[in-house]
Amino acid sequence: MERLDPGFFGVPTLVLAERLLGKVFVRSMGPEGPLLKGRIVETEAYLGEEDEASHAWRGQTPRNRAMFGPPGTLYIYFTYGCHHMANIVSEPEGVPGAVLLRALEPLEGIGQMRLNRGTEELLALTSGPGKLTRALGIGPDLYGESLFGSRCWIEEAPELPAEAIGTSPRIGISRSTELPWRKFVAGSPHLSKIHAGTRGKKASGRLQS
């Protein structure tokens, strides 16, 4: 599979949020380490202006400076005392904007992801923004990391048909909650908001009896 180039990312944030769906996020744990891959099934757009939920809403700060950087870099931040979030910077350099990765479908390196997460449940490995960063070993050291280097990148995948893409308000925010800027692959069992319905059948084999 071919890696996506900078031109793919330097577009309006809402466009990028949709274009990323179906693409494959790849995390390399080093020359000797495993390759961790996941298909992007859920994203959220965070713009600079006119978006009170965005970290860049009030202008640039030391924390959010990556959102103003070149498209195709990672904006990582720590929140709620225990979770890292992974965002992909969009827009031309100098214009703030980023797409939050909310959920992946594990494809490769699943054994390592289970170790990182401390659970066997496949549907719980990367079905949430805090979960996927732990599963892929994404931390502060990747702040500002380019997606065109050797530690992480995104691989091309066939474009999704428009009818496969769902839209809804964003999750877990308290401002600008009416904006429908969450995008997801409709019907995927790996989405983050499956708190309704069969939330994993507690499989017969629980880890560590």
Added chain:
DNA sequence: GCGATGATGAACT
């Protein structure tokens, strides 16, 4: 099965 709540750290006012 379900909703409520505590954990826990850093940026920002």
Added chain:
DNA sequence: GTTCATCATCGCA
């Protein structure tokens, strides 16, 4: 001191 773009666990049904 307050606010979080969250998760896992606890208590109750």
